Amino acid sequence: MENGKIKIIVEPIGKRIFLNEPTGGLKAIIDAGLGIKSVCAGKGTCGKCRIVILNKEKKPASKQEQEILSPDEIDNGVRLACQQIFDRDLIIYIPSSSLSEEQKLQVTGEEKIIEVDPVCKKYFVKLKEANLGDLESDFNRIKSFLKKKYNLKVNSIDYRSLIEMPSIIRNNSLEITVTVRNDEIILIEGKDRTKNNFGLAIDLGTTKIAFLLVDLVTGKTIDSKGVMNPQVSYGEDIMSRLNFAMQSQDNANKIQKVVVIKINEAVSELCRKNNLTHKEITEMTIVGNTAMHHLLLGLAVNQLGLSPFVSLTNDSLQIKAREIRIKIAPGGYIFLPPPIAGFVGSDHLAVILATEIYKKKGNYLGIDIGTNTEIVLKSKKVITSVSTASGPAFEGAHIKYGMRAAPGAVERVLIDSKTCIPSVQTINDIKPVGICGSGILDAVAELLKAGIINRSGKFKADSDCVCRDSKGEFSYILAPSGDGNRRRENSNILEDGKHSTPRCGEKDISINQKDIVEIQLAKGAIRAGIEVLLEHADISFKDIDKIIIAGAFGSYIDPKNVIDIGMFPSIPLRKIRQVGNAAGVGAKMILISKKQRINAERIAKKIRYLELAEYPGFNNHFINGMQFPAPDEII
Ligand code: FES
Known part of the structure; x- marks a missing residue:
């Protein structure tokens, strides 16, 4: 309590x-x-x-x-x-x-046009009747047809497909469709189903899971869906979840099971909505950080949860979906691109692929803000990545009135610097319930610009814009519980003409000193990650050609406020681009294109991972990064 x-x-x-x-x-x-x-x-x-x-x-x-x-x-x-x-x-x-209203989850991002050439393809096959003079097996006759008609060499057939094969062939007058993945038949259906080939690209985030349902014939995203990662119940951050899984096999099974159930529910819903069957989903690509990757696959995490945080593999994996009880086509596969190093996973790789940072000339920074923020710098043909522990403050955790981006969350804040009265905008324009990440970030930037907090993040004691909470700590009210502005109403004039600081109301939605420190820690970690990358590449922020902000949270933030609080270096706004869920887009590219799948594996080998804990001077960058810019540094 x-x-x-x-x-x-x-x-x-x-x-x-x-x-x-x-x-x-x-x-x-x-x-x-x-x-x-x-x-x-x-x-x-x-x-x-x-x-x-x-x-x-x-x-x-x-x-x-x-x-x-x-x-x-x-x-x-x-x-x-x-x-x-x-x-x-x-x-x-x-x-x-x-819940009567769903949480706001962004699942889409900027897409590039690429050639559609998926690993899983469907072929129409018309077999000849067997007779006593032609005793070739069913499978051999399919193989011969594929070779002759499509010049396609097939070597194996999925066990489940083999079981279903004879009845499908004979119930459909010898006209079937086979789905071939590499050289394996993974699905057999009756009649011509070549136009019905679908796949799912999944961005398995620590907090949210984004699904893109993709037509593998046209390459178009036909539907998308975002859900919360139910593993949140076992810890809001990666380390708590790993610790939970490390406690017992039973716990590890539980944390794997909840996410598998959630994925199956989402697949069922997407199928239902689009009149598809599970069978028509022939492949999934799943990207995520290394912890999400291991927990989903039920891999041991003891080595990942303890220093030096080693993953089990840095190679891509392809497993039958049924191995982890995910329901798509019975012989369907899940492709998991390679994790990079430490906690930097294939979601980061997918961002680099989707934003094409890897092939940019000049100096490009890519940032995916989350509980762990991954940052990549492409400079002088070298791709270097870091992961910085920015914490869950931008998800609303550790913030007194913080919450995720759900209806009623304050998402935009403006403070009139003359009257210090705030204007807030909430998600779905309903009565404020709490503050989500973009709202907290705006509020801190506005408090700074209005001079209500100083460069160190401290509330100015002589400001009559603040109130004191029940512990005597300063707070700033963003949304008073009543109709009026409590600061003005309750501000008492003392005999000497000075104002005494009024008490904050119990139900006012406010920001306190501790909340500001949480934001300073988060933005300090991100700024330090950027500074280390620049220092390591021997360039300054003036040399940056573009900052690309990926991720759902990144698409809601106001870039100017991000610069104003010093989270990013002071660069012209035109050099900043918000691209939405680039990890999901990268996962889709890997799903629909063999070439991009190979490309992603090649990029993964080129990425140099820099461990911030080992980097000399990181702590200094972090401490400096926690400071806010002086007023004359704010553009
Ligand atoms: S059972 Fe609780 S509101 Fe109906």
Whole structure:
């Protein structure tokens, strides 16, 4: 409990709720502004307000919950929010099925036109009837047809396809379609299905998973979807998840299972929406950081979770999807491009591929901001990458009123420097519930420009724009709980004419000193990563031709504010480009093009990984990076 208050962490949106006294679960969630379904208005009969209690200690299910929930659900911590009393610190998970509004997840990015030449291709085959004079096996006759008609050499057939083959051939008058991957037949279907070949490109992020459903004949993305990574329940950052998996095999299995279930759910939904069957998805490419890669595949992570953080492989892998219980075509494959080094994974490689940084002339920086921020510099024909621990502050974690980008999150902030009154914009334009990453970043930049905080990030004690919270710490109110501006209303004039600092309201959405320090730590880590890369390449920020910002968070931030707080060096805005989910685009390129798959493997071998912890002077860069620029340095 924090300061006598009950703290409820709500996943997957990362919202913190503070309660002064034991409160009904449904009420606490609704009062916090979160949209949870409650069709029966809390009577405990509709079952719509399901939540999962993630704490080890769970109270027994009530009689009402036992009637609505299955024994399996109860064992797994599922409860009804309306039947719970939040009387202790809890971590709860609200499944998307219980949320009335979905989280904002960007899944697409800027695409390049490339030749469509996937590894998995479909061929129409018309076989001749076998007779006593021609006793060739079914498989041999398919092989001969493919060789003769398409000049294609096939050597093997997937076991499941072999089982299904005879009936499919004979039930379809000897007219079939075979899907060939390299030299293996991985799927047999009746009639001509050559136009129905689909694949999925997946960006498996620590927080979010992006899916692109791709037509492998045309190369077009026909649908996309973003979901939260359910592993968030086992830790918001990579290290907590690795620690959880390292504790026992049972834990490792659990953390693998939840993500596999989530992927299967998303595949089913995309198939349903687009009138496809799972069978028509013949291949998946999945990119992600090394921890996500290992946890998905159920690989040992002990060597990855402890210094010197070694991955099991730096090669690409191709496995049958069924090996990890992912449901696509029975013989379908998952292709995983190579992780780079340490935690820098194939998502970073996919960004480099999609943005074409690897072939740029001049000095290009590519930055994918996340809990770990990967930065690449292409300079003098050398590609160098670093990973910097920027922490989850931009995901709203460790920020008092922080949350992820869900409805009600403050995403834009402007502060009138004369009146110090803020204007905020929330996602879906509803009443503010908390602050997401782009809002926090804006707020800090605006506080700095309005002179409410100084270069060291400290609130100016003589500012009448701030209030004091219950602990006496300074805060700035972004969204007062009432209608008016509390700072002005409550500002007391003392006898000597000075203002006393008013108290912040309990329910005001505010930014406090600790929040600013969290942002300083995050932006300091990113700036230090940039400085190390520049220093290592012996160039200065004036030599940078372009900064490419990849990733969902990167596409929502205001580049000017990023420069104003000193996270990026002061370069003209025209040199900054936001490209959206480049990792997803890279995964798609690897899915639809053999050439790009080979290209990605070649690039992976060229990337030089620089370990920041070993780099002399990193700490100095980090400390300097935490400072904000002086007012005259702000462009
Ligand atoms: S609101 Fe209907 S069961 Fe909880």
